[in-house]
Amino acid sequence: MDGNFKSGFVSIIGRPNVGKSTLINTFMGERINIISDKPQTTRNTIRTILTHEDYQIVFLDTPGIHKPKHKLGEYMVTSAVQSLKGVDVVVVLIDCSTHIGSGDIYVFDAVKNLKTRKILALNKIDKISKQELEGVLAKITLYENIFDSIVPISAKLGNNTDNLINEIVKYLPEGPMYFPPDIITDVPEKFIVAEYIREKILLLTKEEIPHGTAVEVTSMKERENKDIIDIEATIYCEKESHKRIIIGKQGSMLKAIGSRARVDIENLLNCQVNLQLWVKVKRDWRDNLSALKALGFN
Numbered sequence: 001m002d003g004n005f006k007s008g009f010v011s012i013i014g015r016p017n018v019g020k021s022t023l024i025n026t027f028m029g030e031r032i033n034i035i036s037d038k039p040q041t042t043r044n045t046i047r048t049i050l051t052h053e054d055y056q057i058v059f060l061d062t063p064g065i066h067k068p069k070h071k072l073g074e075y076m077v078t079s080a081v082q083s084l085k086g087v088d089v090v091v092v093l094i095d096c097s098t099h100i101g102s103g104d105i106y107v108f109d110a111v112k113n114l115k116t117r118k119i120l121a122l123n124k125i126d127k128i129s130k131q132e133l134e135g136v137l138a139k140i141t142l143y144e145n146i147f148d149s150i151v152p153i154s155a156k157l158g159n160n161t162d163n164l165i166n167e168i169v170k171y172l173p174e175g176p177m178y179f180p181p182d183i184i185t186d187v188p189e190k191f192i193v194a195e196y197i198r199e200k201i202l203l204l205t206k207e208e209i210p211h212g213t214a215v216e217v218t219s220m221k222e223r224e225n226k227d228i229i230d231i232e233a234t235i236y237c238e239k240e241s242h243k244r245i246i247i248g249k250q251g252s253m254l255k256a257i258g259s260r261a262r263v264d265i266e267n268l269l270n271c272q273v274n275l276q277l278w279v280k281v282k283r284d285w286r287d288n289l290s291a292l293k294a295l296g297f298n
């Protein structure tokens with residue numbers, strides 16, 4: 001570098017499940033955003049800040065772009081497209097281990113006319129052969145004029161992700177440090193704690209339950225003179241039958257969710273945690289605007 005500090009905002013977009021959160025976590029070397037193999041895991045735009053002596057990148061992790069089915073879906077798409085305005089670089093992520101289809105083309109169309117610099121990152125190359133990658137690259141030539149750079153990566157294994165960072169930095173303007181160097185996210189701890197709990201629900205329950213849940217951390221208190229934090233959180237679900245599943249036989253499911261979440265939260269907060277979980281039914285919360293607001297979706 002020539003000594004001039006570069007900084008800017010970078011949006012990572014792509015259809016659900018392509019690996020956006022995994023990529024940010026790999027860049028950061030820490031688990032910040034929740035990851036699951038079920039699509040539509042990320043609901044809010046989360047800012048993650050990567051500071052290096054020569055640059056600072058503020059990543060915006062956006063909900064996957066997809067065709068909205070209900071109000072929460074609409075919110076997620078609006079949030080994704082909104083985040084493209086006013087950023088310095090857009091990284092479009094696709095999963096090249098699956099067929100490049102209308103979902104990806106929908107994303108290409110969404111960015112086509114943006115003046116912003118655009119990088120296409122072909123993710124999950126660890127899942128395909130060299131030959132298959134060549135096939136993907138050949139197919140992509142149809143769209144390559146949309147992008148300033150094309151970079152194949154494996155977000156999960158960290159393959160070629162340094163190169164992607166270099167490409168991003170190349171397009172960043174000279175600028176100030178927006179956040180102090182030790183700040184890695186502007187999301188309150190409460191939100192991350194709630195996301196960790198939701199991640200365990202996604203991991204441990206099946207079918208319609210995961211997307212019908214929201215988690216609210218209602219209290220986080222440090223015990224006086226003790227290195228222990230008491231946390232209370234409420235899991236909202238849509239039906240009585242879901243509530244029964246989330247609680248499980250004699251509370252076994254809730255216990256499993258709680259103990260796994262607790263390990264992650266203790267790592268995050270670096271101290272002992274006492275976690276109390278409650279389950280409540282809030283019918284149709286996904287279509288209810290005031291319920292969405294109460295749960296932090298603005």
Ligand SMILES: Nc1nc2c(ncn2[C@@H]2O[C@H](COP(=O)(O)OP(=O)(O)OP(=O)(O)O)[C@@H](O)[C@H]2O)c(=O)[nH]1
Pocket residue numbers: 014015016017018019020021022023034035036037038039040041042062063064123124125126127153154155156157
């Ligand atoms: N094999 C492989 N799997 C990956 C890679 N990147 C992500 N995954 C997996 O793909 C799944 C989805 O990853 P996420 O990072 O949650 O995807 P996302 O795009 O943030 O998903 P949404 O939040 O739903 O939009 C997870 O099971 C990841 O482990 C990769 O490079 N290789």
